[in-house]
Amino acid sequence: MAGLEIKSEDVIRLIQQFLKENNLQRTLQSLQDETSITLNATESTDMLRQDILAGRWDAVLRTTRGLTLSNRAQMLLYDQIVGELIENGDRSAARILLRQSDALMSLRDADLDRYLQLEKLLTTVEFHPRLAYGADGKTKRREAVAHTVCSEIRTVAPARLVTLLGQALRWQQEHEYLSATPDTGYDLFQGEIPTLQHTEDVVPGHGYATLQFPPKQFAEAVAFAPNGQLLATGSSDGFIEIWNPMTGKLRKDLQYQAQDKMMGMDAAILCLAFSRDSDLLVSGAQDGKIKVWKVATGACVRRFPSAHAQGVTCVAMTKDASQVLSGGFDGMVRLHGMKSGKLLKEYRGHTSFVNAVLFSTDYTRIFSGSSDGSVKIWETKSGDCITTVSPTNSLSITSLHAIPGTGLILVGSQSKKVVAMDARGRTVWDVTLSKELNIPNQTPGEPVGYALSPHGQYVYVVSDHGTLVAISTKSKQAVAMVRTVEKAIGLCAHPGANVVAVWTESGQVALWRA
Known part of the structure; x- marks a missing residue:
């Protein structure tokens, strides 16, 4: 097969057949005149x-x-x-x-x-x-x-060009070169699965899909894959599901999901994170265990059965997916090896739950945020704590996000103060929300989730009432407020499109777009 030659004349005839079948007679005649090659075939x-x-x-x-x-x-x-x-x-x-x-x-x-x-x-x-x-x-x-x-x-059989292209795509699917499905679609010209991509950040304002969980169950963790083609949810009953973020439908093209053989753990899923290439998914559970999954097959490729003494609250992976970083209710930050399955480094110092972990862009430093109100900056290799800061007046730190193109880190907390700090822990700017999270005639709204728009132009904050506030990173002011869904408990944003996911304690994951 390696030496099999495809004649250019045959390619032209395939195109001619396509033109004829689609009644593009003038184009067909022009192609025949220019190439002096005729179809001379019928079905x-x-x-x-x-x-x-x-x-x-x-x-x-x-x-x-x-x-x-x-x-x-x-x-x-x-x-x-x-x-x-x-x-x-x-x-x-x-x-x-x-x-x-x-x-x-x-x-x-x-x-x-x-x-x-x-x-x-x-x-x-x-x-x-x-x-x-x-x-x-x-x-x-x-x-x-x-x-x-x-x-x-x-x-000649009809539609030979389309048939051959279909056969080529099926071969790539069977040999795992291609993960496109009828649900995802496929851009044949560019050779890629179409994704939601926007060149300009716009605040989402329209709900387009809702994932509904069974009664008494709800999503504890939600994450978009870096390639933008997957949305993972981890539920309170320990199940992990993969969805199509464009449609809000379960990815039944994944054989294990089509057969109802879901990825899962023995306790509630508290955190999820994809590898940079979107091939692997890390999950942390309430029983202190971590599992790493191959998304294409649903197979567990690595277990860390004693990752933490208590629940695992946050996870992240290195660029090459060789190490897993985690934080837990035990107040520890730990680095685990994918190859060995062993603990590589432990970072001690927090006096309460660790709620967020983040690698620096060069992976030489680790940032961790805790319920003790502090953000600690660690040297990855040595495990030494470089500095400790309390950017939000000692209130619980709930999330850390790198702001694209700035070198700054967004610090989310239980306070209404949104902080951007540099890699040394110094506050560069902050915005205090007052009435933006509130709803008339209700108790004041409290922030429960933070996210960033794809290009970092907006910081999104969602309250427990479901109010989504957009803060401009340029003007440092709240520029938009959107009512999403009630009883919100979390927020994440699509990496390339103006889409956010808001999940609730009532069992919904609402997808909103611009």
Whole structure:
């Protein structure tokens, strides 16, 4: 197969067939004229043969249009058509064909006697079958025409171009080179699965899909994959599911989900994180265990059964997916090796739950946020704590996010103060929300989730009332407020599109877009 050569002429004929089947006749003719290559093929000569034998000449001419037949075949075909037109009384059409068609002009040059016979037949009042069809008669003459014409035409299955492309895609799917499905779609021209991508950050304002969990169950953790094609949810009953963020539907193209064999853990899923290439998914559970999954197969490729003494609250992976970083209710930050399955480094110092962990862009430092109100910056290799800061007045730190293109880190907390700090822990700017999170006639809203727009132009904060506030990182002001869903408990944003997911304690994950 490696040495199999595809002829350019065959590629052109595939295109010609596609043009013909889609009735793009002018384009087809232009391509044939420019390349001097003709299709000369039809889906089935059986139908053409039947049309000739039945005298359905309009269908025959449609089929043979664009085909290259020899002069002999064309002369025989048009000779028969003219004779039958005269027999049926359509002498005007017969006259046009006899005197204007290229085939019968060739007959005049090649066999003048036969041409004059047709002229005589055209002008004679009484029709003479023997003069028109010869001694064998009309039926035998049709059979001879059918044999001659069909012998010069190749039979090709319909839609060969589309069929071959489909076969190529199926082969790539079967060999795991391609993960596209009817649900995801596929951009054949660019060779990639279409994703939600926007070049400009716009605040989401319209709900377009809702994931609904069974009664008494709800999502504890939600994460978009870096490639933007997957949305993972981890629920209070320990199940992990993969969704299509474009449609909000469960990815049934993943065989294990189609068979209801979900990824899962023995306790509630508290955190999720994808690898940078979106191939792996890390999950942390309330029982202190961590598992790493291969998303394509649903297989668990690594277990850390004693990752933490209590629940695992946050996880992250290194760029090469060789290490897993975690934080837990035990106040520890830990680094685990994917290859060895062992603890590589422990970072001690927090006096309460660790709620957020983040690698620096070069992975030489680790940031951790805790319920003790502090953010600690650690040296990854040595495990030394470089500095400790309390940017939000000692209230619980709930999230840490890198702000794209700035080198700054967004610090989310239980306070209404949104802070951006640099890699040394120094506050660069902050915004205090006052009434933005509140709803009239209700108790004041409290922030429960933080996220960033794809290009970092907005910081999104969602309250427990479901109010989404957008803060401009340029003006440092709240610029938009959107009511999403009530009883919100978390928020995350799509990496490349103006889409956010808000999940609630009532079992919903609401997808909103601009």
